[in-house]
Amino acid sequence: MKFLEEKEKDILEYIKKSDVQKHIKPKHIYDAVTTYIYRRAKRLRPSVLIMACGCLGGEERLALPSAAGVELFHTWTLVHDDLIDNDKLRRGEPTVHRLMENVGKSELNLNDYLAKKYGRDVAILTGDMQHAWAVTFFIETATKVGVNPYIVLEIIKQLESVVIANLIFGETIDVQLGMYSAIEGFNFSEDDIVNMLYLKTGVLYEFAGLAGAMIGKGTSNIDDDEVNAVREFASNCGTAFQLQDDILGVVGDEELLGKPVGSDIREGKKTTIVYEALKNANEQQKNDIYHILGKKNASGNDILRITNLFVELNGISHTKFLAETYIQKAIPYLDNIPSSKYKDLLLQWADYMINRDF
Amino acid sequence: MKFLEEKEKDILEYIKKSDVQKHIKPKHIYDAVTTYIYRRAKRLRPSVLIMACGCLGGEERLALPSAAGVELFHTWTLVHDDLIDNDKLRRGEPTVHRLMENVGKSELNLNDYLAKKYGRDVAILTGDMQHAWAVTFFIETATKVGVNPYIVLEIIKQLESVVIANLIFGETIDVQLGMYSAIEGFNFSEDDIVNMLYLKTGVLYEFAGLAGAMIGKGTSNIDDDEVNAVREFASNCGTAFQLQDDILGVVGDEELLGKPVGSDIREGKKTTIVYEALKNANEQQKNDIYHILGKKNASGNDILRITNLFVELNGISHTKFLAETYIQKAIPYLDNIPSSKYKDLLLQWADYMINRDF
Numbered sequence: 001m002k003f004l005e006e007k008e009k010d011i012l013e014y015i016k017k018s019d020v021q022k023h024i025k026p027k028h029i030y031d032a033v034t035t036y037i038y039r040r041a042k043r044l045r046p047s048v049l050i051m052a053c054g055c056l057g058g059e060e061r062l063a064l065p066s067a068a069g070v071e072l073f074h075t076w077t078l079v080h081d082d083l084i085d086n087d088k089l090r091r092g093e094p095t096v097h098r099l100m101e102n103v104g105k106s107e108l109n110l111n112d113y114l115a116k117k118y119g120r121d122v123a124i125l126t127g128d129m130q131h132a133w134a135v136t137f138f139i140e141t142a143t144k145v146g147v148n149p150y151i152v153l154e155i156i157k158q159l160e161s162v163v164i165a166n167l168i169f170g171e172t173i174d175v176q177l178g179m180y181s182a183i184e185g186f187n188f189s190e191d192d193i194v195n196m197l198y199l200k201t202g203v204l205y206e207f208a209g210l211a212g213a214m215i216g217k218g219t220s221n222i223d224d225d226e227v228n229a230v231r232e233f234a235s236n237c238g239t240a241f242q243l244q245d246d247i248l249g250v251v252g253d254e255e256l257l258g259k260p261v262g263s264d265i266r267e268g269k270k271t272t273i274v275y276e277a278l279k280n281a282n283e284q285q286k287n288d289i290y291h292i293l294g295k296k297n298a299s300g301n302d303i304l305r306i307t308n309l310f311v312e313l314n315g316i317s318h319t320k321f322l323a324e325t326y327i328q329k330a331i332p333y334l335d336n337i338p339s340s341k342y343k344d345l346l347l348q349w350a351d352y353m354i355n356r357d358f
Numbered sequence: 359m360k361f362l363e364e365k366e367k368d369i370l371e372y373i374k375k376s377d378v379q380k381h382i383k384p385k386h387i388y389d390a391v392t393t394y395i396y397r398r399a400k401r402l403r404p405s406v407l408i409m410a411c412g413c414l415g416g417e418e419r420l421a422l423p424s425a426a427g428v429e430l431f432h433t434w435t436l437v438h439d440d441l442i443d444n445d446k447l448r449r450g451e452p453t454v455h456r457l458m459e460n461v462g463k464s465e466l467n468l469n470d471y472l473a474k475k476y477g478r479d480v481a482i483l484t485g486d487m488q489h490a491w492a493v494t495f496f497i498e499t500a501t502k503v504g505v506n507p508y509i510v511l512e513i514i515k516q517l518e519s520v521v522i523a524n525l526i527f528g529e530t531i532d533v534q535l536g537m538y539s540a541i542e543g544f545n546f547s548e549d550d551i552v553n554m555l556y557l558k559t560g561v562l563y564e565f566a567g568l569a570g571a572m573i574g575k576g577t578s579n580i581d582d583d584e585v586n587a588v589r590e591f592a593s594n595c596g597t598a599f600q601l602q603d604d605i606l607g608v609v610g611d612e613e614l615l616g617k618p619v620g621s622d623i624r625e626g627k628k629t630t631i632v633y634e635a636l637k638n639a640n641e642q643q644k645n646d647i648y649h650i651l652g653k654k655n656a657s658g659n660d661i662l663r664i665t666n667l668f669v670e671l672n673g674i675s676h677t678k679f680l681a682e683t684y685i686q687k688a689i690p691y692l693d694n695i696p697s698s699k700y701k702d703l704l705l706q707w708a709d710y711m712i713n714r715d716f
Contacts, residue, residue, distance in 0.1 A: 023523035029530055080486065084479045104537075114537050121442045121533045124482060125526045128438065131489055132518035139511050139518075149507035153497050156514075160490035160497075165381035168483045172387055175479045179462075179472050 001352050003345050007050055007067075008043045010060075014068045020133050028103055032096050032126040033133070036075050039091035040258075042358075044241065045208045046071045048349060052212025052230045054342030055334075062145050062215050066155065069137030070208050073159065076130035077167060077204075083123040084175060085267065092258030097123035135160075147215055154220040155211045163207045170199025177270050183290055185270045186278060193272050194239065194322070201245075202238035209234025229333045233346065236330035241353045243323035246271040248358070250310055256358035262303040268294025272322055277315035285309055323354045359710050361703050365408055365425075366401045368418075372426045378491050386461055390454050390484040391491070394433050397449035398616075400716075402599065403566045404429045406707060410570025410588045412700030413692075420503050420573050424513065427495030428566050431517065434488035435525060435562075441481040442533060443625065450616030455481035493518075505573055512578040513569045521565045528557025535628050541648050543628045544636060551630050552597065552680070559603075560596035567592025587691045591704065594688035599711045601681035604629040606716065608668055614716035620661040626652025630680060635673035643667055681712045 015037060024030045046067035053063035081087075082095040089095060094102065101119030104110040110118055135156060142152040173196050177185050210222065213230035221227065248257060249264035250273060264271065274293065278286060292298050292306045310316055327350050337343055373395060382388045404425035411421035439445075440453040447453060452460065459477030462468040468476055493514060500510040531554050535543050568580065571588035579585065606615060607622035608631060622629065632651065636644060647667060650660045668674055685708050695701055 020519045020523070023520050025523065025527040026530055029526060076486075080482055084482065108534065108537065110537055118533065118537065122530070124438055124442065124485075125529060127482075127486070128434075128489065129522060129526050131486065132522040135493060135518040136515055139515050142511055143508070143515075149511060150501070153500055153507055153510070157494055157497050157501075160493040161378045162381050164487060164490040165378070165383065168387060168487050169383040171483060172384055172480070175476065176466065179466065179468055179476065 001345075001348060003051075003348075004042065004044070004047050004352075007047045008041075010064060011043050011046045011067050011071055012037075014064050015071065015137075018068075018133070018137070020136050024129060024133075028100060028107075028122055029125060029129065031103075032079075032100055032122050033129050035093070035096065035099065036078060036090060037072070039093060041091055042356075043071060044349075044353070045074050045204055048205060048234050048237070048346070049208040049212035051342045051346050051349060052209045052234065053216035054212075055230065055337055055340055055346055056213050056216030056226055058212075058216030058218070062141070062147055063212055065137050065140035065144060066211050066215060069134045069141075070204070070211065072130050072134035072137060074204060076127040076134065077171075079123055079127040079130065081171065083120060083127075084171070085178075087259075087263070089259045095123075096126050100126075141215065148218065148220070151214055151218065151220045154222065155214060158210065158222065159207055163203050166199045166203040170196050170201075170203075174200060178268065181268075181290075181294065185268070186275065188270065188275075190272055190275050193270060193275055194243075197242040197246075198235070198239050201242040202235050205238025205241065206231055206235035226337060229337060233330045233333040233350075236326045236333070237350050237353050240323040240326035240330070240350075243272065243319050243326065244354045244356065246273055247316055247319055247323070250307055251316060253357060258358075262298070262300075262307075265293060265303055265306055266296055266298050272319045273310050273315035275315075276318040277310045277313035280313040280315075281309070285313065320354075327351070327354055359703075359706060361409075361706075362400065362402070362405050362710075365405045366399075368422060369401050369404045369425050369429055370395075372422050373429065373495075376426075376491070376495070378494050382487060382491075386458060386465075386480055387483060387487065389461075390437075390458055390480050391487050393451070393454065393457065394436060394448060395430070397451060399449055400714075401429060402707075402711070403432050403562055406563060406592050406595070406704070407566040407570035409700045409704045409707065410567045410592065411574035412570075413588065413695055413698055413704055414571050414574030414584055416570075416574030416576070420499070420505055421570055423495050423498035423502060424569050424573060427492045427499075428562070428569065430488050430492035430495060432562060434485040434492065435529075437481055437485040437488065439529065441478060441485075442529070443536075445617075445621070447617045453481075454484050458484075499573065506576065506578070509572055509576065509578045512580065513572060516568065516580065517565055521561050524557050524561040528554050528559075528561070532558060536626065539626075539648075539652065543626070544633065546628065546633075548630055548633050551628060551633055552601075555600040555604075556593070556597050559600040560593050563596025563599065564589055564593035584695060587695060591688045591691040591708075594684045594691070595708050595711050598681040598684035598688070598708075601630065601677050601684065602712045602714065604631055605674055605677055605681070608665055609674060611715060616716075620656070620658075620665075623651060623661055623664055624654055624656050630677045631668050631673035633673075634676040635668045635671040638671040638673075639667070643671065678712075685709070685712055 024033055049067045049070055050060050050063045079096045082090055083097045087095050097119040100122040101115045104115035104118035138156050141147045142149040210231040213227040252261055254261050292302045382391055407425045407428055408418055408421045437454045440448055441455045445453050455477040458480040459473045462473035462476035496514050499505045500507040568589040571585040610619055612619050650656050650664045
């Protein structure tokens, strides 16, 4: 989507100009705080915030600081999640805790144990700093581009109460699920899994739609009909996004994704793909899935075997169907929003959420 | 101080009424987020915020939401610091990551390895939630008690840019220092150590003074002379507070402190006490200090031996002197503030900072 590419530039430029950076010290923290931001990324959350603002009549410049804010907010959740999941790669390069583990060795001459601890400690503090930095961008929505301060306070309040509580709820369920074996982990229903996707991912898209709509319409009323319509649209697209992400995690292109395909399988991630495949599997196939899922050292052949099972047993096609269902659920929310360039862009964006290949 | 006891009740009551709590899920996160708050504590930061507001003519009720905010903000830094330092106790009970490690074993039947991981993961997310909750309290300063929203936005901006950047800078230096042995760690000057105390502790006291003064005077101008005076007063008292804390960490009363005396020594904490003692030590005494400092399994006799050395070699008395110097530096900042009940309380509070025994 051309609009996304244009906005990526605007958002990154706005972030780069931030005064907050000059306070961020020492160098390791500064490097860790900025590294994910400066890597290639899609900026889907800030873009939907800008489009949501536009579709209710707001100028793009009014949405730009909050767009930067939602991107930074997303970034701190990535840093803490990557630490919790002990992921190795993010956007094609080492995760923050891995990067700082390496820096601990090369620059501080730490031994393996201390370097690992240093990486973890710096990653915790990095996410904390990014969280705070995100809040300062929202503040600029009032102090730099002149949006009514009560609208801005309501936006920050939503983010820092309901939204974050839901994100953390979702992440905690995910942590708990990760502690169960493959078999035990599937005492959860498909609805439980989709609800977790909503909590972990949908809510921040929902927030981006909400914040953009409030700025665009110039209201602090979160129950306004149009605001609510845009919010629900973004929320459903967000859940669809995560379903598509799970698909790409199994059958996507490593180069494009910036992370090894198969890592979701090795981590034993409990997705609707696995759920559906298990539902349709015979005993032998079930055993194969249980045997490979969550196996840290699964071979290339193991991954191929389980990927084929996920395809054969309709895990992929069913999840694709679910993602499309969420997009179909999202679209009618825009029915009563007046036609505009931004409404068209939102509809294109919805389509992109499930047709993207990275 | 009677005022502190009264305010402790007000602050806790305000926190307990917060709507945000109903969003915090699941139960483990809720329990972890609230546990430190509901333990016995001095509430020195919120109290100085209220007094700072009062001494520039503001009603206490205007300062109460921000007082709750600074307490919550302090709390998340404790949770993440305790995790980073792997401390066992906080306010007389297990730290969050320890508590949740135990809960992981007893309620989720996790093995030792997974329970430890669960405790760490929940502690990261707990601090994140408390950070966000803190921000919502500051917002209520505008939306619930009617302070000008631009003042509130400036207060949150200060907190989420300069203040947190300094806290994290201080914590990172502390993490790096902790990775050096006792000998290497003292290639730092006394000024370096005191600067770290300012960064880790002074800045949040400084912020509490600043925020209270801005609310009290009704200004968003952080360069206002009176605002600046109160801020500098609080900042210097904050550094004195931490010096006194280091003293209590060596010669304090375990019961009163809620943590074992000697833990600073076992952790190898680099304080002005150690610095001064080393400066005055002969070779034998130096070796004794290097040998025991940072020794995780130091015996009761070891602790007694090093404590005696710290006393004999003027480590304690010199640090006491430094703390008094900071209080003497703080007091004249209030010279041009008009006399009032709150000014008197601030002066009493300054005295309490270095004469407290817990």
